Amino acid sequence: MTTKTGTQTPSDQDVREGMVRQLIELGAARDPRVVAAFRAVPRHLATPGIDLATAYGAEFAAVTKTDATGVDISSVSAPRIQAMQIEQARIEPGMAVLEIGSGGPNAAYLAEMAGATGRVVSVDIDPEVTARARRFLAETGYDRTVTVVTADAEDGLPGHAPYDRIVVTVQAADIPPAWVRQLTPGGRLVVPLRMRGMTRTVAFVRDGESDRLVSDGFELCGFVPMQGAGENRVRLAVLHDVAGEEIALRLDGHPEPDTSALARALATARSAVWSGVMLGGSESTEHLDLWLATALDNLPLMAAKPGARTRGLVASASPIGIPTLVDGGSFAYRTTRATDVEDRYELGAIGHGPRGRELAERLAAEIRTWDGDHRGDRARIEVHPAGTPDGLLSAGRRIERRHTRITITWP
Numbered sequence: 001m002t003t004k005t006g007t008q009t010p011s012d013q014d015v016r017e018g019m020v021r022q023l024i025e026l027g028a029a030r031d032p033r034v035v036a037a038f039r040a041v042p043r044h045l046a047t048p049g050i051d052l053a054t055a056y057g058a059e060f061a062a063v064t065k066t067d068a069t070g071v072d073i074s075s076v077s078a079p080r081i082q083a084m085q086i087e088q089a090r091i092e093p094g095m096a097v098l099e100i101g102s103g104g105p106n107a108a109y110l111a112e113m114a115g116a117t118g119r120v121v122s123v124d125i126d127p128e129v130t131a132r133a134r135r136f137l138a139e140t141g142y143d144r145t146v147t148v149v150t151a152d153a154e155d156g157l158p159g160h161a162p163y164d165r166i167v168v169t170v171q172a173a174d175i176p177p178a179w180v181r182q183l184t185p186g187g188r189l190v191v192p193l194r195m196r197g198m199t200r201t202v203a204f205v206r207d208g209e210s211d212r213l214v215s216d217g218f219e220l221c222g223f224v225p226m227q228g229a230g231e232n233r234v235r236l237a238v239l240h241d242v243a244g245e246e247i248a249l250r251l252d253g254h255p256e257p258d259t260s261a262l263a264r265a266l267a268t269a270r271s272a273v274w275s276g277v278m279l280g281g282s283e284s285t286e287h288l289d290l291w292l293a294t295a296l297d298n299l300p301l302m303a304a305k306p307g308a309r310t311r312g313l314v315a316s317a318s319p320i321g322i323p324t325l326v327d328g329g330s331f332a333y334r335t336t337r338a339t340d341v342e343d344r345y346e347l348g349a350i351g352h353g354p355r356g357r358e359l360a361e362r363l364a365a366e367i368r369t370w371d372g373d374h375r376g377d378r379a380r381i382e383v384h385p386a387g388t389p390d391g392l393l394s395a396g397r398r399i400e401r402r403h404t405r406i407t408i409t410w411p
Contacts, residue, residue: 012044015052019079022058028083037112038083043105046076046136077169077223081201082106084219086113088190088203089165094118096162098182100153101169101223102129104136110167111145121160123149125228154229156182168192171199171223173232173252174401175383177211185209188216192223195381195399195406196293197234197252197301197321199223200286202381215381220286222320232401236303239263244307247314249300250321253399257300261329265353266313272335273360274348275367279336281343288347290379291370292323292334292363294397294408299323302333315350325349325359332359334367374410382407 020039023029029038044055047062054060061078086109091097093115099107102124110120124130130150137143149157156166156178164184168191175191183189189204201221204213225233237257240247247266249257279285293299301321302314309317316322316335324333330353336345347367351360382394384405396409 010052012042012052012056015044015056016042019056019058023079023083026058026080028058028080029087031087033113034083034086034109037086037109038079040112041105041108041142042140043076043079043108045139046104046132076103076105081221081223082109082169084221085167085169085190085201086110088201088217088219089113089167089188090203091118091165095164096160097121098123098157098160098163098166099169100124100166100179102133102148103169104133106167106169107133107137107146107148108140108142111142114145116145118145119160120146121149121157121163122146123151123153123157125150125152152228152230154178158182163187166190169223170226172226172230174230174403175213176230176403177385180206180211180213180383189213192221193381193406194234194252195290195408196299196397197250197254198290198293200290204381204383211385213383215379217378218381220284237300239266240308240313242307244305245311245313247302247304247308249324249326250303251300254300254326255298257326258329262326262331262353265329265331265356268352268356270315271332271351271357271360272315272348273332273351273357273364274337274346275364275371277347277367277371278339278341279345279347281345285334285347287374287378288367288370289323289334290408291374291410292366294379294410295366295369296323296325296362298326300326302331323363325363327355327359329353330355330359332356332363334363377411380409380411382409 029035047055058080059078062076091113094117097110097120099122102122107122127150130148134148161182162184166189171192173194183206185208187206192201200218202218203216235251236248238248302324303321304314304317308314322333332349332351335350349360349363351357394407394409396407399406
């Protein structure tokens, strides 16, 4: 298309090609079939009113619904996250795929992967979401290959089971037995699993016909929370509530903190302890943080607004949260500082309160342990049914949920 000024307006296919190039450069889309799927689906039709360049941004997630408290409860996930999960799922032509958490574009990508001989079922608890998904799939022609169901996915969808692959696109704190039992032996379940406050999209493989799931890789991610019978949200313990400077601990089964004492500690002088462990500027802390959550007991995540950092209340701020070791009226959190070497940062910890320095030293010690013993390693995550005897579980960090016992172990 050419405008009156003579400039060329990119078509949706042109912009989609740009997104695909981004996904390849980011390493999110590696399989040629995944690349072809993202090249085929006109995802912008799911986000009317948003300009093409934004709709096809590799990191753009379109929030489509919030609850009464302002929490995002439905979205069209960012293409990078969708591609990452589909790569994890390893979908082959002819497979039966269940998508838990609907929206439209992701189901279309799954349909491209499963092919003409496969089948895709997409389920969501919210009728507004499934109606929107049906409209998108009808407009793009994928309604012939995708079945959309409105239901609470806690019990899976037994009428369409079994499934070779299950892809969950909402954050889950637990894995219902129905998901495992409706998965074929050796099938793959890809789920954004929250473990001690930290969410990773984990590719699980069902161990034969047993109810045990074993991880085959995981990636850092963020998703809207599960609704319905499986809802289990984190709780915020607020330490500082000045607008734009809010600081809170994200609790996920952690002990109830003494927020008044911790708020007082926040106002005290800080103690900094540096580990001597270096990171490259683009190097993620996702494996380090999971190690810290495995090694240390009372380690919620501290979420802080940018204004808290600007005011000097905290040295690091993140809406997702930073691992924070809490003990009574003292706490310490992971941080970094620049070094004399360009694009190199040193890991350390900042402590507050009467035992702040001691807690910072404990964090720094675990950072050094990770660097010496586990850097480059990936944790192994296993999911067993609730009630599984301790003797059948791997040694390591155990997370107890209503349906499952989750273990995290390291080589």
